[in-house]
Amino acid sequence: MTLQARPSETAPSALIAAMDTLATTRLFGRDEEVYAQGAPVEHLYRLVRGVVRTTRLTADGRRQVGDFYYAGDLLGLEVGPDHQFSAEALTDCEVQVVRRGAVRAFAGDAAMDRAILEGIRRELERAQAHVMLLGRRSAREKVAAFLKSMAEGCAGARGGPQPVEMPMGRQDMADYLGLTIETVSRMLTQLQDEAVVEFPAVRRFQVKKWDRLEALAA
Amino acid sequence: MTLQARPSETAPSALIAAMDTLATTRLFGRDEEVYAQGAPVEHLYRLVRGVVRTTRLTADGRRQVGDFYYAGDLLGLEVGPDHQFSAEALTDCEVQVVRRGAVRAFAGDAAMDRAILEGIRRELERAQAHVMLLGRRSAREKVAAFLKSMAEGCAGARGGPQPVEMPMGRQDMADYLGLTIETVSRMLTQLQDEAVVEFPAVRRFQVKKWDRLEALAA
DNA sequence: CGGTTAATTGAACGCATTCAACACGAGTGG
DNA sequence: CCACTCGTGTTGAATGCGTTCAATTAACCG
Structure with missing residues (x-):
């Protein structure tokens, strides 16, 4: 009876090591915001325990849930300078938070790039599957x-x-x-x-x- | 009266240079297939002229268009080992084609990773925008x-x-x-x-x- | 227990689809 | 030049799926 939805999608090990060393662990209660839509992208998050949803609000108030994230997943891997989605704790959560620059300095640019690439890759997979789900x-x-x-x-x-x-x-x-x-x-x-x-x-x-x-x- | 939809989204210069040197240019006629859904991901494509659409067919025959690509765009940047979408020429097209390994050897792994990252980043942006479009x-x-x-x-x-x-x-x-x-x-x-x-x-x-x-x- | 929020169910409406007919344009051959 | 055809796009009418609004039930928590 685990809440883990994707069984063992672990992030690249170099990044995990870096985060275990550098990251500060934060706890979020139910419905608390991990990061806000529109906020600048500065940190990298790794969900250790709990479930997070990402949502995007349109100007006229309609809400779209981007996806659900489970223990082991990386959060905050968005593309532009600002977050397109906000992330909220669905359950009580334990999240590792680290500045992007810190892990870059620790693990090296190449390792960081590879880790980000891997994360974005998964984001893309999710988004494409989501398109197929919503389309027809x-x-x-x-x-x-x-x-x-x-x-x-x-x-x-x-x-x-x-x-x-x-x-x-x-x-x-x-x-x-x-x-x-x-x-x-x-x-x-x-x-x-x-x-x-x-x-x-x-x-x-x-x-x-x-x-x-x-x-x-x- | 240009068919260029996104004005100047040029790919990372290191990759462009590599492709200009290594790639073979191929021409595709209207409705010709650049690559097929389900085929292994082996090449990288850069659209020099024309317009390409990516489509995905479900088992029961429903069709979803992934996106439209214009001159300057990178194609074939999919995540898994196989293409999730097929790519077809919407108009007569000129496409640079290169094996992934070749450009990796030429430009170096780090440069290649960075270029791929940039490309996937854009793919993610497109897919996320598409989700918002289809959702509500x-x-x-x-x-x-x-x-x-x-x-x-x-x-x-x-x-x-x-x-x-x-x-x-x-x-x-x-x-x-x-x-x-x-x-x-x-x-x-x-x-x-x-x-x-x-x-x-x-x-x-x-x-x-x-x-x-x-x-x-x- | 009440009080509150979340989820289900019902009925009527409306938007998008379906099925069908028609219009238009490009290409071809008389 | 016109007639013909074929592919593509438009329009109409009827159906149906999902929504909307409203009421009811269930779950949660003091």
Whole structure:
């Protein structure tokens, strides 16, 4: 019953070593902000414990969730001089924080570049998968794909009877998938009625028919 | 009346130099494939002339356009071992092609890493913008945002009376925006009826009310 | 227990899609 | 030059999916 969604995506070891030495560990409570949208990009963050979401607010108040981050993930790897997204703790979090310049001086420019490259690479993978998810899928498929990725991330949930924990609420799911909470809720009950998944609690589920789920998530 | 959408996004100079020396130039006709979805990532491409689109086909035949690339852009900067998207020439194209290993040997690993980093960085920017576009926008807003980005890319179309050329057809627009061609068409005529833009030809337009367009693209 | 927030469910609406017909333009051959 | 065709784009009408608004239920916490 771990909250680790992607099993063992460890950052490059040189960077980890540098961060373990240089970084200060900070704790964030639920819904606390790790960094703000629009703030200058100065630090590098590594999530040690807990779950973080990145969100972006448009001028007219609509919210888009960028992604969810789990223990081991690197945060704050954005491209421009300012953060395009803000990062907020979904659960209580433990985060290593370090100035970019510090780790650069410690680990060397080349190692730093390689580490950043690796991190950005993963960001790109996420973003591209997100585009595919948002582009041409029905609400049903979006929700199914979301559940599938949650279940895949949870180590050993594939065949085992252990349930998958969802750290995020319905609103976060909706804002990630580009849907309303009502639609998300309807699709979840629909999938449950068809016995594809089962929810013993609001934020805990178990995949019952993996093949059906995969077919839906396409 | 250039087809260059992003004005002067030149790749890192070290890489350009390497490619000018090492790359072989290839020509692609309209709708020819530069590389295929699923093919191993072996080469690096630089678009010298023309326009390229990247597309991804899902198992059930739905198509998502990843992005459009213009002269000066780097192509084939994908993350995994295989191409997630295929790249096709939208117009007749001139492309520099080089094996990744060759440029690595020529320019050095560090320079290569930095160049790749810069390229992936831009890919990430595009993908993130694409997510925002697909997530929580109406058809009207999507189309407006698309026209806006086209117009911004076309050098000096801002105030000038010169029209913007659109190299892609309606189907490509639709598959980029996650809409149907009919909806795209309807939104275009709608925007034209409101005199926000004007289409003297199917693939040529002029922005008439820039403030209205920007407000819509939000 | 109440009090509060989050999630579900219902009904009506509206936006985008679907299916179909039509218009337009470019290219070709009579 | 016109007729014909084919591909592409536009327009219309009807359907349906997801939203919106509203009410209800469930979960959480004092």
